[in-house]
Amino acid sequence: MGNDGSKDNFGCKGCWPPSAEAAWEARGQLRREDPLIDESHYIVAVLTCSACAQRFISIFTEEIDWVDGDDPQYWTLMPLTQQEATDLGRRDGSLSVAALKSLASDRRSLRRDYPKGVDEPRLYWATGV
Numbered sequence: 171m172g173n174d175g176s177k178d179n180f181g182c183k184g185c186w187p188p189s190a191e192a193a194w195e196a197r198g199q200l201r202r203e204d205p206l207i208d209e210s211h212y213i214v215a216v217l218t219c220s221a222c223a224q225r226f227i228s229i230f231t232e233e234i235d236w237v238d239g240d241d242p243q244y245w246t247l248m249p250l251t252q253q254e255a256t257d258l259g260r261r262d263g264s265l266s267v268a269a270l271k272s273l274a275s276d277r278r279s280l281r282r283d284y285p286k287g288v289d290e291p292r293l294y295w296a297t298g299v
């Protein structure tokens with residue numbers, strides 16, 4: 171199997187398929203809960219698959235390009251364990267996004283980068299958030 175990340179224990183075929191393109195498309199079908207952080211250029215939300223109840227953390231970042239207004243945008247989607255999802259959703263924030271970075275640094279995640287000056291966003295598998 172190696173380290174290609176094509177198998178992990180999260181989600182179902184519908185929400186966490188082997189291809190990054192399919193996974194990005196599947197993201198659109200996930201149910202979005204109230205964002206944990208909702209600033210105009212930094213949005214963190216938990217998304218849930220209605221088929222298998224897998225929960226994901228979604229992080230969206232936009233860098234402001236004051237010069238050209240061509241703002242680079244970045245998305246990360248990573249599945250969560252039940253415990254992580256619960257902790258993240260708590261108002262007292264017993265698990266922060268920063269903590270999650272260290273906790274799940276080798277977990278497969280989906281990235282979509284849309285940097286400045288490119289025509290097409292880049293979609294790829296990475297690890298962590």
Ligand SMILES: [Zn+2]
Pocket residue numbers: 181182183184185186219220221222223224
């Ligand atoms: Zn699913």
